[in-house]
Amino acid sequence: EVQLVESGGGLVMPGGSLRLSCAASGFTFSSYYLSWVRQTPGKGLEWVSSISGSSYIYYADSVKGRFTISRDNAKNSLFLQMNSLGAEDTAVYYCATPYYDSSGYFVTLFDHWGPGTVVTVSS
């Protein structure tokens, strides 16, 4: 069974930094794209970033230059380093895997999700 568990969320001051982690199990971690998706009451669901098994990386324009996605295939872990945080980054952050069918997969079609970790940017 695929399991994803995020951690590292919390309260951070504007301009501050935070590092999120996602512990994965139940699948061949190194073979999968993984993504971060966030959700706010105001803007709803927003794709943040994706990384391939061999570390091809993609970002949404809203976080490019401030966030860094990475992974440790030996530890089945995904990370999101968030710098220069602003109020607009306040959200629940989910890690997610793609949905696979007989035709293949789409990186941003999300199948398994973690329960999320809450990030609050406030003074």
Added chain:
Amino acid sequence: EIVMTQSPATLSVSPGERVTLSCRASQSVSNYLAWYQQKPGQAPRLLIYGASTKAIGIPARFSGTGSGTEFTLTISSLQSEDFAVYYCQHYNNWPPKCSFGQGTKLEIK
């Protein structure tokens, strides 16, 4: 950026009713359209992709139609567990990006 617009924002319906949710894309997305269900305190759950293909384990009462810019999700006979928020999503691969609608909340009438 492709903007996804869902209507209505809230729908009050009774169990057993048939309901249709709408999603419109600001430009053609072909059939790269998915629907998710989200219940309070939970992550979204994939229901439909490719506009009309049900994900594994999704009950037959859920169906999706459409292509281009106009899409619908139909639930043929609402069950109590179907009261939730539904999101549409345009997705693509290269480069990976996606955009979600603002959601339609199904509430009990």
